Amino acid sequence: xxxxxxxxxxxxxxxxxxxxxxxxxxxVDNSVPGIDGDCxxxxxxxxxxxxxxxxxxxxxxxxxxxxxxxxxxxDYSNEYSRLCCQLEISDKLDGLVLQVAESD
Amino acid sequence: xxxxxxxxxxxxxxxxxxxGVNFAFSLRxxxxxxxxxxxxxxxxxxxxxxxxxxxxxxxxxxxxxxLLKSAESYKNESINLNLGVWVSTINREDKTxxxxxxxxxxxxxxxxxxxxxxxxxxxPGIDTADHLYPLRTAEDVENIRNAFNASLNxxxxxxxxxxxxxxxxxxxxxxxxxxxxxxxxxRVLERVTTPKMSGFFEQLHAINGVDVLTNKNVVSINTDKxxxxxxxxxxxxxxxxxxxxxxxxxxxxxxxxxxxxNIENGILVDETACTNDKDIYAIGDCTFHHNPHYKRYIRLExxxxxxxxxxxxxxxxxxxxxxxxxxxxxxxxxxxxKLQMVGLSEGYNxxxxxxxxxxxxKFSIWYFKDDILLAVDGINNxxxxxxxxxxxxxxxxxxxxxxxDASVPFKPANLLME
Numbered sequence: 001x002x003x004x005x006x007x008x009x010x011x012x013x014x015x016x017x018x019x020x021x022x023x024x025x026x027x028v029d030n031s032v033p034g035i036d037g038d039c040x041x042x043x044x045x046x047x048x049x050x051x052x053x054x055x056x057x058x059x060x061x062x063x064x065x066x067x068x069x070x071x072x073x074x075d076y077s078n079e080y081s082r083l084c085c086q087l088e089i090s091d092k093l094d095g096l097v098l099q100v101a102e103s104d
Numbered sequence: 105x106x107x108x109x110x111x112x113x114x115x116x117x118x119x120x121x122x123x124g125v126n127f128a129f130s131l132r133x134x135x136x137x138x139x140x141x142x143x144x145x146x147x148x149x150x151x152x153x154x155x156x157x158x159x160x161x162x163x164x165x166x167x168x169x170x171l172l173k174s175a176e177s178y179k180n181e182s183i184n185l186n187l188g189v190w191v192s193t194i195n196r197e198d199k200t201x202x203x204x205x206x207x208x209x210x211x212x213x214x215x216x217x218x219x220x221x222x223x224x225x226x227x228p229g230i231d232t233a234d235h236l237y238p239l240r241t242a243e244d245v246e247n248i249r250n251a252f253n254a255s256l257n258x259x260x261x262x263x264x265x266x267x268x269x270x271x272x273x274x275x276x277x278x279x280x281x282x283x284x285x286x287x288x289x290x291r292v293l294e295r296v297t298t299p300k301m302s303g304f305f306e307q308l309h310a311i312n313g314v315d316v317l318t319n320k321n322v323v324s325i326n327t328d329k330x331x332x333x334x335x336x337x338x339x340x341x342x343x344x345x346x347x348x349x350x351x352x353x354x355x356x357x358x359x360x361x362x363x364x365x366n367i368e369n370g371i372l373v374d375e376t377a378c379t380n381d382k383d384i385y386a387i388g389d390c391t392f393h394h395n396p397h398y399k400r401y402i403r404l405e406x407x408x409x410x411x412x413x414x415x416x417x418x419x420x421x422x423x424x425x426x427x428x429x430x431x432x433x434x435x436x437x438x439x440x441x442k443l444q445m446v447g448l449s450e451g452y453n454x455x456x457x458x459x460x461x462x463x464x465x466k467f468s469i470w471y472f473k474d475d476i477l478l479a480v481d482g483i484n485n486x487x488x489x490x491x492x493x494x495x496x497x498x499x500x501x502x503x504x505x506x507x508x509d510a511s512v513p514f515k516p517a518n519l520l521m522e
Contacts, residue, residue: 029174038411040152040170044435044444069486073494
């Protein structure tokens with residue numbers, strides 16, 4: 001069980017709990033604004049872009065090469081960027097805080 | 105609240121797949137106060153379609169892992185989802201739809217998101233073949249999986265070497281079947297890509313043990329005691345326990361046509377996804393729409409188009425004056441290869457291939473009309489895909505010699521003309 005907090009682009013905090021699946025699916029199931037997951041979670045669309053709270057990078061690890069490439073030219077990406085379809089929910093993610101990235 | 109819509113108004117959506125469902129949620133987000141009612145023939149909660157021929161076919165997971173939205177989401181947004189019910193007639197004069205169960209539903213705004221259905225070619229014996237399936241719905245996949253598990257010999261023939269056919273072949277191979285793909289044209293993916301890409305996929309399947317045969321026009325199917333013999337025009341025959349048909353789709357536009365809406369290669373809509381009836385919109389695979397970037401009318405079978413048109417229609421109904429202006433994108437996963445495509449290559453007169461140094465399964469194909477970049481296909485190359493997307497959008501001139509020089513790093517500043 002992991003409690004995950006999303007901070008939306010208009011600064012609302014949404015905290016939800018999940019046990020399995022991807023963080024993207026959890027966000028979509030809970031209608032977190034700004035997380036669309038159009039490709040269904042296969043790292044093909046970049047519509048689930050989040051920034052991991054800097055102090056929580058250890059929980060999530062860093063982006064894979066393809067994920068980095070997908071975010072390479074995104075105006076809103078930075079060193080804390082992840083596609084949350086690539087974050088698998090586990091106890092390790094408990095307490096994670098994610099800022100929903102803006103989109104163009 | 106902007107616009108003059110009220111709580112009493114009703115928006116009816118025909119079809120609850122990617123387009124219909126995204127539309128319903130977008131409409132709520134845009135501020136629609138009234139009822140939103142979706143109808144779909146498929147009895148299952150709406151799900152993602154692309155995984156069906158890919159990960160879903162080979163997984164033990166039920167469709168609940170692939171839902172577009174959870175059951176609660178519909179309740180939370182007051183979206184009235186009616187599954188297993190379809191619309192049989194649209195009456196534009198009294199603004200009602202007649203349902204398959206005989207019911208009648210009034211609408212103020214109507215959205216047609218009926219998509220397309222698999223085409224079953226008129227091959228003699230196709231109607232009586234055993235374990236022959238299309239692949240469009242979760243039920244189709246269940247049928248294929250069940251037949252596969254029950255089959256002793258597990259000989260699967262896929263008719264059609266397009267994306268659905270090739271993805272299905274890769275998935276069934278992963279399950280341990282003997283798989284043959286029969287393509288009528290001289291190369292796979294002929295309609296949608298270049299010889300280089302076709303060759304790459306033909307080789308990829310060969311390496312993985314799938315027989316991909318081209319110039320194979322199926323002319324009849326004989327079925328005896330549960331075993332099918334597929335006969336091709338050149339006299340070759342193939343035995344199959346299971347046949348998957350993936351030869352393209354037919355657009356579900358009969359309802360629109362009978363209602364007198366303008367039809368061409370799909371339901372004709374304007375840049376706001378509106379039909380020739382101001383209270384009826386159409387979105388997704390079933391539409392023939394204008395793409396401003398390519399300055400022509402197109403019909404697209406893709407999630408991107410379904411989602412983007414859904415957003416445009418929702419905004420338009422809420423009187424926000426949006427315009428559809430998307431660059432099409434698409435992806436396919438086969439084995440451990442990811443293909444990502446952006447743009448429309450039709451009309452190209454120059455193709456450049458960029459191979460990445462030291463990597464033979466990482467390359468990209470760049471389609472130009474003279475100096476204008478039309479489209480990019482990337483194989484295991486998300487960087488080429490995002491760079492292509494940016495260049496197509498910006499319309500800036502690219503230095504072609506630098507593009508094909510793998511020692512020049514993939515960065516916009518390196519590749520644009522001085």
